[in-house]
Amino acid sequence: KDVITVNKVTYTILRIIGKGGSSKVYQVFSENKKKVLAIKYVKLDCADDMTVQGYINEITLLQKLRNSENIIHLYDFEITDSHIYLVMECGSIDLATFLSKHKKIDPQDMKFYWRGMLDAVDVVHQAGIVHSDLKPANFLFVEGTLKLIDFGIANAIQSDKTSVVRESQVGTLNYMSPEAIQDTSPSPQVDANGHRRPKLKINCKSDVWSLGCIFYYMVYGKTPFQHITLSLMKLQAICDPRHVIEFPAVDNPHLLDLLKKCLIRDPRERPSIPELRKHPYFLSEA
Numbered sequence: 001k002d003v004i005t006v007n008k009v010t011y012t013i014l015r016i017i018g019k020g021g022s023s024k025v026y027q028v029f030s031e032n033k034k035k036v037l038a039i040k041y042v043k044l045d046c047a048d049d050m051t052v053q054g055y056i057n058e059i060t061l062l063q064k065l066r067n068s069e070n071i072i073h074l075y076d077f078e079i080t081d082s083h084i085y086l087v088m089e090c091g092s093i094d095l096a097t098f099l100s101k102h103k104k105i106d107p108q109d110m111k112f113y114w115r116g117m118l119d120a121v122d123v124v125h126q127a128g129i130v131h132s133d134l135k136p137a138n139f140l141f142v143e144g145t146l147k148l149i150d151f152g153i154a155n156a157i158q159s160d161k162t163s164v165v166r167e168s169q170v171g172t173l174n175y176m177s178p179e180a181i182q183d184t185s186p187s188p189q190v191d192a193n194g195h196r197r198p199k200l201k202i203n204c205k206s207d208v209w210s211l212g213c214i215f216y217y218m219v220y221g222k223t224p225f226q227h228i229t230l231s232l233m234k235l236q237a238i239c240d241p242r243h244v245i246e247f248p249a250v251d252n253p254h255l256l257d258l259l260k261k262c263l264i265r266d267p268r269e270r271p272s273i274p275e276l277r278k279h280p281y282f283l284s285e286a
């Protein structure tokens with residue numbers, strides 16, 4: 001029986017959920033908790049200091065946000081020179097895989113999912129972090145509630161199978177905001193003590209754009225610029241106000257209005273997450 005031991009506690013490996021460059025996510029069974037959990041294993045042998053720092057920041061943030069219901073729960077972790085183990089909550093399916101299987105989503109469920117995603121990203125912003133790479137694979141269903149799996153600080157993990165998730169999710173431009181593309185701020189990419197400085201122009205509003213692209217995908221089955229396959233053309237269209245994003249008719253006018261507001265190209269015009277949470281779409285029962 002394959003087991004993983006973290007801080008002298010053994011977990012039985014049930015199966016592998018996903019793997020990235022130097023990381024793997026296992027579904028495990030905890031003997032003493034009698035629960036199915038997930039363990040993220042990161043091989044540190046050839047990791048540079050910045051990568052390790054990225055993971056330490058991720059762990060610190062997971063601990064800081066442990067009481068937020070829309071953030072995945074970190075039960076335990078172990079860091080040595082050769083590896084990192086993160087013992088976390090195990091979900092049933094990530095949003096990317098879910099959306100590739102369900103083209104139509106019930107309007108009530110949709111509202112519940114959108115509320116959860118906004119709340120998840122809002123607590124990250126309140127902790128002073130901008131994700132800047134939000135996409136469906138970052139969200140996970142845990143007993144029907146959508147939770148954020150990572151904060152975009154450490155490297156991403158793709159699905160284990162060569163599933164539709166991996167091709168369409170890793171390094172995708174489909175969720176990139178105009179200001180992220182145009183961000184040519186002269187600020188050096190690293191600050192005085194060599195820490196990677198977040199680009200100045202990317203801020204919380206960039207995450208609102210990415211969420212808007214995810215919401216758009218949930219409503220229309222494709223992201224706003226998915227049909228433009230040439231990367232350079234796609235980037236230009238995202239930035240070009242003359243390229244009008246299409247919003248086919250939907251039943252709920254509040255939903256359409258919220259969607260359009262998330263995809264306003266000027267980040268100053270684009271609403272913040274607290275403003276979006278007060279939108280009529282979330283107030284009405286229907």
Ligand SMILES: CN1CCC(Oc2ccc(-c3[nH]nc4cccc(OCC5CCCCC5)c34)cc2)CC1
Binds near residue numbers: 038089090091165
């Ligand atoms: C394709 N197939 C995969 C298994 C299953 O989906 C998941 C189940 C559990 C999970 C997960 N739980 N806790 C998790 C804690 C951290 C990371 C996690 O995933 C990382 C990465 C896995 C691949 C998809 C993107 C997210 C975690 C995630 C996907 C059904 C779909």
